[in-house]
Amino acid sequence: MAAPPVVIWEDEVAELLLYRELIPRLEEALGKFSRRDSAEVIQPVRTIIPLQKHNGFLGLMPTYMENDGVLSTKFVCFYKRGDDSNLPSTQATVVLLDPEYGNVKAVMNGEVITRMRTAAASAISAKLLMRPEAEVLAILGTGNQALSHYSVFTEIFSFKEVRVWSHTREGTERFCKCVSGPVRACVSVEEAVRGADAIVTVTRCTEPVLFGQWVKPGAHVAAVGACRPDWRELDDVLMKEAVVYVDSREGAMAESGDIILSGAEVLAEIGEVINGTKPAYREKTTVFKSLGMGVEDAVSAKLVFDQWNAKASKR
Numbered sequence: 001m002a003a004p005p006v007v008i009w010e011d012e013v014a015e016l017l018l019y020r021e022l023i024p025r026l027e028e029a030l031g032k033f034s035r036r037d038s039a040e041v042i043q044p045v046r047t048i049i050p051l052q053k054h055n056g057f058l059g060l061m062p063t064y065m066e067n068d069g070v071l072s073t074k075f076v077c078f079y080k081r082g083d084d085s086n087l088p089s090t091q092a093t094v095v096l097l098d099p100e101y102g103n104v105k106a107v108m109n110g111e112v113i114t115r116m117r118t119a120a121a122s123a124i125s126a127k128l129l130m131r132p133e134a135e136v137l138a139i140l141g142t143g144n145q146a147l148s149h150y151s152v153f154t155e156i157f158s159f160k161e162v163r164v165w166s167h168t169r170e171g172t173e174r175f176c177k178c179v180s181g182p183v184r185a186c187v188s189v190e191e192a193v194r195g196a197d198a199i200v201t202v203t204r205c206t207e208p209v210l211f212g213q214w215v216k217p218g219a220h221v222a223a224v225g226a227c228r229p230d231w232r233e234l235d236d237v238l239m240k241e242a243v244v245y246v247d248s249r250e251g252a253m254a255e256s257g258d259i260i261l262s263g264a265e266v267l268a269e270i271g272e273v274i275n276g277t278k279p280a281y282r283e284k285t286t287v288f289k290s291l292g293m294g295v296e297d298a299v300s301a302k303l304v305f306d307q308w309n310a311k312a313s314k315r
């Protein structure tokens with residue numbers, strides 16, 4: 001009989017998951033996903049169930065990576081919360097199964113995984129699409145994703161300046177107190193993004209907040225919020241002027257308001273750039289539209305589980 005599942009919760013996931021180990025595994029997984037070899041990866045577009053009464057959505061994100069022996073599902077609830085709400089805007093759990101027997105091996109906190117793998121995917125897009133001489137990073141939004149993006153972008157790049165903007169002053173103040181390095185608080189989006197070489201959008205807004213007229217030609221934008229077909233973070237000018245990359249074409253066409261409503265053309269998946277089958281236009285203005293994928297959760301969960309087992313064998 002299979003052993004009962006282990007439960008690995010927030011603090012332990014945070015201790016076991018490190019960007020330096022996660023990033024290379026994510027790069028490999030994004031490349032595998034874009035090869036569309038069903039003997040290697042099966043990851044359908046997530047199923048979404050609206051939670052109308054609570055202004056939210058449940059996303060189910062099953063993934064099977066045959067050669068890696070990874071079978072997992074993430075359950076993620078995300079909500080359109082008002083500013084005065086103390087309730088979380090994203091809650092997630094990842095279940096890791098044994099693909100041979102079908103039993104559950106581990107149940108893990110998915111918030112840390114979601115924060116870290118999303119920020120790591122944005123950092124991979126910047127590694128491939130941002131100009132190497134980039135000096136200024138701007139972050140729009142000051143929530144959980146803003147903090148994880150600050151951590152990984154300052155860990156792997158050497159920006160001379162990091163700017164942050166939130167639509168509330170309290171949000172900006174909280175963010176500036178939480179981060180361990182320098183950051184300049186900005187009072188408007190325009191102040192934050194003018195002249196920036198890299199821009200990360202991690203807001204819960206449903207109307208455009210970043211306008212193309214303010215974006216420096218050649219800048220790279222990692223667009224992480226606006227994960228519903230009628231939600232926007234970026235305006236039509238930016239979407240049409242930029243070269244657009246996505247994590248998954250099918251996901252983007254089903255879920256990204258910035259792509260669907262602007263009618264912008266998608267040049268490539270980021271995995272295709274990793275595989276060398278599509279070009280990286282570093283000298284042009286680029287947008288990486290991230291929606292989040294099950295393969296990212298699957299490789300993160302495997303990493304956490306492997307590290308947990310390695311630690312357990314030393315006890």
Ligand SMILES: NC(=O)C1=CN([C@@H]2O[C@H](COP(=O)(O)OP(=O)(O)OC[C@H]3O[C@@H](n4cnc5c(N)ncnc54)[C@H](O)[C@@H]3O)[C@@H](O)[C@H]2O)C=CC1
Nearest residue numbers: 089141142143144145167202203204205225226290291292
């Ligand atoms: N692409 C992906 O893989 C993922 C995307 N997300 C999305 O990223 C976004 C940020 O997520 P979290 O940091 O977890 O949320 P959070 O609730 O911790 O932070 C959201 C931020 O948006 C700001 N905000 C709220 N309403 C706004 C408005 N009308 N205009 C401008 N700013 C506004 C808040 O002040 C806060 O700074 C959400 O849209 C979430 O759904 C989350 C997880 C994964």
Ligand SMILES: O=C([O-])C1=[NH+]CCC1
Nearest residue numbers: 076078227291292293
């Ligand atoms: O990939 C993910 O976990 C999510 N994308 C949008 C909200 C949550």
